[in-house]
Amino acid sequence: MQNLSPIIEVDELMQISENQNLRIFDVRTGSNAKENYIKKHLEYSVFVDLNSDLAEIDDPKNGGRHPLPTFEDFIKTLGKLGIDKNSHVVIYDDKNGANAAARFWWMLRAVGHKNVQVLNGGLQVAQNQNYPLSSVEEYYPETKYISDYQDWQLPQVWINDVKKASQDSDSMIVDVRESQRFDGIMEPIDLVAGHIPNAQNFPFIDNLDEKGLFKSPEVLRNLYSELFDNYEKSKIIFHCGSGVTACHSLLALDYAGFDIPNLYVGSWSEWSRNEI
Incomplete structure (x- = not known):
């Protein structure tokens, strides 16, 4: 389809x-x-x-x-x-x-x-x-999934790439955690509070309206167009705490009609244990 x-x-x-x-x-x-x-x-x-x-x-x-x-x-x-x-x-x-x-x-x-x-x-x-x-636990019959590929097909970056991006004004690092975690005011999960140098905060919750539904593709496109202005697609990196919630923003971007940018799976949980 x-x-x-x-x-x-x-x-x-x-x-x-x-x-x-x-x-x-x-x-x-x-x-x-x-x-x-x-x-x-x-x-x-x-x-x-x-x-x-x-x-x-x-x-x-x-x-x-x-x-x-x-x-x-x-x-x-x-x-x-x-x-x-x-x-x-x-x-x-x-x-x-x-x-x-x-x-x-x-x-x-x-x-x-x-x-x-x-x-x-x-x-x-x-x-x-x-x-x-x-309230009945469900199962589907097992199958054999046959992929046309041998490796992940969406763009990713690793900690060394993020290190370079943190020192590059032409790169955009987007942290989707809530602002208090980004600002280092609180950190309920990881060992250290704060954020990656050169990162900008765009909390994933901003993808949703007051009812908890995704904003329309048009509204999301306007939000992210402003954020992405003047950055090359290959130099845009999204991350969160552990590479899970960042995918919510990648989903919103796809919904809005953008190409899916780089995901840093290690995110703050890896960075904060290595680079501070």
Whole structure:
């Protein structure tokens, strides 16, 4: 399917809910994520774990708190989840798509899977619009995912690239964390507060309206056009705390019609353990 919007509305999902190739995934996070999923989730949705399915966690100093798994391991995970190349994947979380839903979307796009969308507003909006809910743990039959590629297809940068960009006035480093974390006033997760030199703060929450829905593509395009003015696409880098929430802004950019810029997966969690 070509020109598929990266965002799907609740009513649109309802209309396709019986499609045989539809695969819905709940990617909420937190200490009780799986238990909360079992208590209440969208009907037929399967739980995906950020830490074990979408990351390969080892040493935060080398790769950050949520480094990507190997390309090969992620392809195997897709098969175990019941996704094949013909699957229409819809992803949601309980944070307006701001957390692991956007990360899963980025990873699927990065293996070449185009038929993937994030549910606008996530669990809360779906529930408010009376989408059918379930408390039965769901599974899809395993498949074999066959990619046309052997490596990630969306642009990334690594800590040495960010080091150079931090000293280059022609580079744009965008930190999507909330302003108090960027300003070093508070740091609830990582060891040190602050931000990467030369970074600008554009909190991911600015992608959403007061109802927790993505702003329109036109509004987002105006917001980011102003931010990106006079910067080459190859010199724009997005990051967050651990390479998860930054994907929410990459999703917003794709929704607004921009090319997806560089993601620094290691993000502040890696940088702050190495470069301060």
